[in-house]
Amino acid sequence: MALPENGAAWPPPQWAPYYAEMRVDDAWYSGDTRRLARIRGEHDEAPTRRGPWNRRRAQPARLRGRLHVPLPSDIAAVSAHLLFGDMPSVSVDDKATQDRLNTLVDEGAIQQTLHGGAEQGSALSGVYLRATWDRDLIDRPILSVVQPDNVAPEFRWGMLRAATLWRDLSGSTASTMFRHVERHEPGRILHGLYEGTPDSLGRAVPLAEHPETADLAGSLGEDGVTVTTGITDLTIVYVPNIGPNRVHRSSPMGRSDFQGIRDVFEAIDDVWTSWMRDIRLARARLIVPDGYLRDYGPGQGAGFDDDREVWHSLKMPPNEGSAxxxxxxxxxxxxxxxxxxxxxxxxxxxxxxxxQSFGLDANGSPITATEVDSRDALSMVTRKKKTGYWRQPLAHILHVLLQLDAVHFARAIKPDRPRVEFGDGVAESEQSTATTLDLLARAGAVSTATKVRWLHPEWEDGEVNVEVAAILRETGAADAPDPGGTYPL
Structure with missing residues (x-):
């Protein structure tokens, strides 16, 4: 395959229904009241004065006081917190490769990248992870998130085999659009610059003609569009948020966490808007007789000073409602x-x-990990389902990073495919851990080394052995004879 042809309809029309849904979900995710008004089909312009040279309609009163509750963005944030509040364990057998993988994860801020991608994927039905490199910028491969509404994927048997990315460049106007198109295929990446219109890709022009793509020109092959990756794996992966997509049932695309509940978001906004309207209407107001009003002169009207402390008696009968x-x-x-x-x-x-994940039913008292699991059972089930969608794509793209590191940065590593394991999702309290270890120790079902490893899972074997030896010396158990023989720690 190659880059899109000149004059192609753009964005790709076969994906238009998906992009349309993503625009709606993106508006809810952003919380921008103007964007939300537009997707509701409501007028959102500010009120203006009437006149022959100003014909904009005033914003309806019900919209000027409308509030938005950011529950959609809260849902997306909770999804990301549950998945990547802690970095999942990534491991390979070769020590040198493991050390390099740890460096890539740390220096590349992989956890933060994945956390952001998971939050956006929750709202937009999924997200893409792309591996690339830029020797002029940094001496390691780079992992980045690509928004799903800027990708035209190609699937075979539900598996991604190629993807065409694009981005709108600076200098674009309402009638002229400059787009950088980037196509990922196994073993290569193709780049193109197009000058077109909002609904047409237009014609291909040299990459050097735009400042944002000029730097790519020197890295391309003889055909002027191809970058060889040096590996056989695809340098981009798709991570569906969760499946299936209830609107497009046979599609490999994931579904947004907002699918089917946008009306509920609308209802919550209605309730909060009504609540705030009650507060506005309930402000204390004083109704005073005409005699209390101060005359400001001819044509100036009259007013009442509610800060005035002393009033003289009014010359009116007491039955005329002078209160x-x-x-x-x-x-x-x-x-x-x-x-x-x-x-x-x-x-x-x-x-x-x-x-419970949104602060409801919480009484503010500390709870154990078991109680968290019980109260957050549905959240934990959803988290486990989502980790299944993330595990394989994450392992693939980390493998790609290791391969690119070996090929383009000459690292002396063995780029094996990492094993990705997500944790339990909840941190057990120290009190709960101590109680568990105490019960196991009383039952004689756990060794000192196991207890130390349980308490400090991040420690290496050498650190565990030193701690065990110190504990045995302090308790006097180190000098006690071992009736069953000597066992290594």
Missing amino acids: ITLSQFEIRVEEHQRSTEALTRQAAQSAGYSA
Whole structure:
């Protein structure tokens, strides 16, 4: 395959339904009230004065006071926290390769990259991870996240075999678009620069004609478009958020956590908007007789000074309602709060998470890991499902990083495919750990070395042996005879 032909419709029309859904989900994820107004089909312009030279319609009053509750972005953030709050374990058998892999993970801020990708993938149904390199920038391969609404993937039997990426470049206008197109295939990456329109790719022009792609020109092959990767694996992977996609049932694309619950988000915004309207209407207001008003002169009207402390008597009969009346409406706090919590629970449950993950049902007291698992059971199930979607693509792209490191940076490593293991997702408290170890020790079912490893899983064997020896010396167990023989620590 090659780069797209000149004049091709763009973005690719076969993926238009997916991009349209992503735009809606992206608006909810962003929390931008103007974007949300546009996807609702509502007018969002600010009110303006009437006149022959200003014909914009004023924003409806119901929209000017409309509030947005950022529950969609909270759902995406919870998904990312559960997956990559801690970096999963990545390991290979060769020590030199493991050391280099640890360096790539640390220096490349891989955990932060994955966390950001997981949050965006939760909202947009999935995300792409791309491996590349730039010797002028840094002497190691680079892992980056690519947004799914800027990729045209090609699947075979549900597996990604190629992907065409694009990005809009600076200098584009409403009528002229400059796009950098990047196509990933096994063993090579193709680059192209196109000058077209918002709905057409236009014609291919040399990469050197735009400052954002000029640096790529020197790294291309004789054909002027190809970069050879030096490896056979594809340098991009797709990570679906979760499956199946209920709108496109036969598609290999994942589904957004927002799918099917956008109406619930809308209802939560309605409730909060009503709640804040109650607060505005409930502000105390004074109703005063005309006699209390101060006349500001002809044509200037009259007003009431609510900060004035001393008033003289009014020359009016007492039966003419000369008293000041306080008007203040009731705020329906309980009704609004209960409605908001009920809708939040429904949205969280439909997205696959427990209410506990969003601060509901929490009493503020410390709880153990077992209690967290019990209360957050649905969230933990969803997390385990999502780790299954992440494990293989992450192992593949880390393998690609190691291969690129060996080929393009001459690292003396053996680039094996890493093993990726996600942890439990919850950190057990020290009190819970101590109780567990105490019960096992009383039962005679655990050795000192195992207890040390349990308490410090990050320690190497040498550190464990030193700690065990110190414990045995302090307890006097080191001098006790071993009736069963001597066993290595």
